Amino acid sequence: MKKTALALFAASLGLLTACHEQSSPTTQEPTAAAGPQCYAHTSATDTVRLTLQATQPTLTGQLTYHYFEKDRNQGTISGTMHGDTLLADYTFQSEGTTSVRQVAFLRRDIGFIEGFGPVVERQGKTVFEKPHALTFDAKYTLLPVACPR
Incomplete structure (x- = not known):
């Protein structure tokens, strides 16, 4: 079991560290x-x-x-892969206040699908109440794009 989990983690991490050329957002493959x-x-x-x-x-x-008609949130993330799911802390500024909340993205061949679920406040940040029971909706898929230069 541990070897399988470690192999999945290594494979997922390998996919994330790959740099790739942009052919189109839906056909781009990592190298x-x-x-x-x-x-x-x-x-x-x-x-x-x-x-x-x-x-x-x-x-x-x-x-x-x-998001349309909402404040723009921009910040940094730092997290780890748990199987095929990235769990990360998102530290961002909104309306002059720094906040931290947990985010989740499910890794798929086409990109990442954002996860959603009930949240609670713990130790000054917003975290998922049950990270193992998140909902991933394909309409929130982030596809590969060229990185800004």
Whole structure:
């Protein structure tokens, strides 16, 4: 069991650390070179952007939420893979206040799917009440995109 979990973690981390060329957001495949990975979900009015960099065993990066008629949230994430799920702390600024909340993204071949679930306050941050029971909706899939230069 431990070997399987470790192998899954290593494989997931390997996928995250791969740098890749942009052909189109839906057909981009990772390669073996190290570097940041960028993902985005866009709709007619909303954008979520995620940039990840592996600093083993931690994944760090930037996360931005820009929802129509809501305050823009922009900050950093730091977390680890748990099987095929990235659990991370998102530290962000909104309305002049720094906040920390837990975020979750399910790794799939096409990108990452954001997870949602009930939250509680613990030790000054917002965390998932039951991280093992999150809902992942494919309409919130972040697809690979070219990283800004």
